[in-house]
Amino acid sequence: MPILNQEKTGCCSNSAKETINELEKTSCCSNNEQKTIKTISNSLPSEEKMLYRVRGMDCAACAITIEKGLSRLKEISEVKVNFSTAKMQVAASNAGAFILIETEIKKLGYSVEPLNQKGNMKIFDIEGMDCSSCAKSIENHLNTLPSVQNISVNFSTGKMKVEHFGSVEDIMSEVSKIGYKALLQSNKKSIQTNKIKNNENGLVILSGILIAFGIFGSFNGISTWISTILYALAMVISGYKPVKSAFYAIRSRSLDMNVLMSAAAIGAALIGEWLEGATVVWFFAIGNYLQAHSIERTRDSIRNLMDLAPPEAWVQVGSEIFKKPVEEIIIGDIIIVKPGDKIPLDGEIIQGESSVNQAPITGESIPVDKTLGDTVYAGTINEHGSLEVKVTKLMEDTTISKIIHLVEEAQEQKASTEAFIDKFASIYTPVVFILAIAFMVLPPLLGFGNWGGWFYKGLELLVVACPCALVISTPVAIVSAIGNAAKNGVLIKGGSFLEKAGTITAIAFDKTGTLTEGKPKVSEIKALTVSEEELLSIAFTLEAYSTHPIAKSIVDYANEIGIQPKNGKMFKSIIGKGVEATIEEDVFYAGNLKLFEDMNVPLVDVKNHVQEMQNKGKTVVIIGTQDRIFGIIAVSDIIRETSASALKALKQSGVNQTIMLTGDNEGTAKMIASEANVNRYFAGLLPEDKVDSIKKLQNEGHKVAMVGDGINDAPALATADIGIAMGGAGTDTAMETADIVLMADNLDKLPHTMKLSRKALTIIKQNIWFSIIIKVTALVLIFPGWLTLWMAVLSDTGAALIVILNALRLLKFKV
Structure with missing residues (x-):
């Protein structure tokens, strides 16, 4: 979805609104165009910008063609196309003009796609989600707000993307109403957030103490009503948050774990099972805390990547050096990287030599030697030696930024197994919920047992209906x-x-x-009538002016071992055969077998050597004159x-x-x-x-x-x-x-x-089977009355925790 950078906040003109209204009425608009028009009509600043990726450009001239082509459109005020990054930025006085861009680009022979989200798209970190049903509840609730245009909540990454026209505080407030906490991703977590977490933990501990006192009192002759009050207090303290979340989930027509657990706890209280009800919400609160704490470890894998590149860099301007935030640094700036520092941006070394630890980017354990002209990457570590680096990429375009973006996208994409389980859970939960209601009502009406017994069994079914462990089994592993x-x-x-x-x-x-290696290197030298050094010196002279990769490999090899070239002149390339040059008044040649065969040079012994080298997969260069062969140099692409x-x-x-x-x-x-x-x-x-x-x-x-x-x-x-x-x-x-x-x-x-992929598949299968076995066992134990309500809660939250911990083993997996 494109970014609409609202550079001016002024209202749109009446003519702009009329244009949009006319566009909306046009019957020939495609669905995509109608969606675009609807979005544009919701927000029309006086000038807007969109960023696109352009496909099909072959050279810089293509970029100029596109700029000129789009500039002819009346409402387009500015077009900038960057061939090297394949990005295009378009500014328009009328938002409706953006609808025409894709069509115009196609006419020019290219294609475009919007690159980013809109300017009113915000990304939040969500705290407190325990499974994907929590994510669905947040989506359903926020979709009821008129200011929200689009929303996506991903449980695995703990992120929420919201396109809305209200304030950030409104979104955070609405999320908090249903029992979760939203933090704008650009903001750092405050001390207050930690205080809130500590308060929540304190409340869970307090409710546990109250339950313990209630149980202790019941064994020591203390009045039953005092124990009941203690249990009720524990239920209120631990159950306030899930009941509040359940209220909003029901209002948004969502059947999540908070609804199921709240119904079970309240139901237990209604039939006088206060200890059961208090234990249900307490175990549920403990399970949520442990699950959330464990899942945070998986999300840290991305946060650690984000911390790799330093937020500031030493920038050199003339003879002065000063610190500057990386987002303010532009391409072409010179940054200074001191020994031991992390490199802040991608760039090219223009002064200095060093070894750079590239493990954060490439996983290579051995530092790589870097010198003038070499590329360095943001987030890598300068081991020793000061470097002057010319910045070649902005912060958002660095390799580490692309890695982070790709990994985040990857974690948000559902695997086929995960998608299947989510679909299964969406059917399983309501079916079991209906069965639970039927268990509470039908058997007593038909004369089978009493209301209390069947009502209790129905409550147990409600808890078992929560498929948390199953739903969480795949995404955390992935x-x-x-x-x-x-x-x-x-x-x-x-x-x-x-x-x-x-x-x-x-x-x-x-x-x-x-x-x-992909680079040919000299692998064998056969000197026949001269010394090896003399042969290489002649070859060096002949190949020095050639641009062929094989010639370059011979020149590089001669340089490496310190061979000096001779004085050559009248260099000439013989297409498809080799090269020639005059050295000390004699004409020398370097080339393939056909070159010397055409000159009728005696090749009786040479052919055997050539055939032997070619059988080994090597390319052969023969050195000689029209009278004799001096030797053979074999070049090959080494493994x-x-x-x-x-x-x-x-x-x-x-x-x-x-x-x-x-x-x-x-x-x-x-x-x-x-x-x-x-x-x-x-x-x-x-x-x-x-x-x-x-x-x-x-x-x-x-x-x-x-x-x-x-x-x-x-x-x-x-x-x-x-x-x-x-x-x-x-x-x-x-x-x-x-x-x-x-x-x-x-x-x-x-x-x-x-090995990691196979291990992940194994763990996903383990988690799925374990979750199913636990659910089936719990269901079977309900009928003979062997399963208590608190045991049902413990089996659900405990199974979810075990599944998470099993998946976390993948974070530490090594070959």
């Missing part, structure tokens, strides 16, 4: 697992992807840049050090098949596959052939994950059951396209991801 993954440099973009990853039986890897160990760990984690996909020839593919320790390989593939390979594996019955760089392998990543991108810290595209992103540029964290 949030914990996603938080654990993020802490280890892995982004899992939702519960559904976490579940799928746990079922993967085959993983296909792109070769270049995934299993291998990453971590690839073989990572693939071995994957097999141990339960992945049956590892497959390599490559466009290389059979010989190269066979050699790399052997070194990388993969089960199978497919060679000579074009991009579309990789898709066919994925489909072939799926047809064999495998659940397939594809690992690539997120750009060139996009079709295969999309075809696979799970797309996994590497090196997300360096590429925004990888973070946007894949289902799972490995932030580091290696496979180290992939086995951890697979």
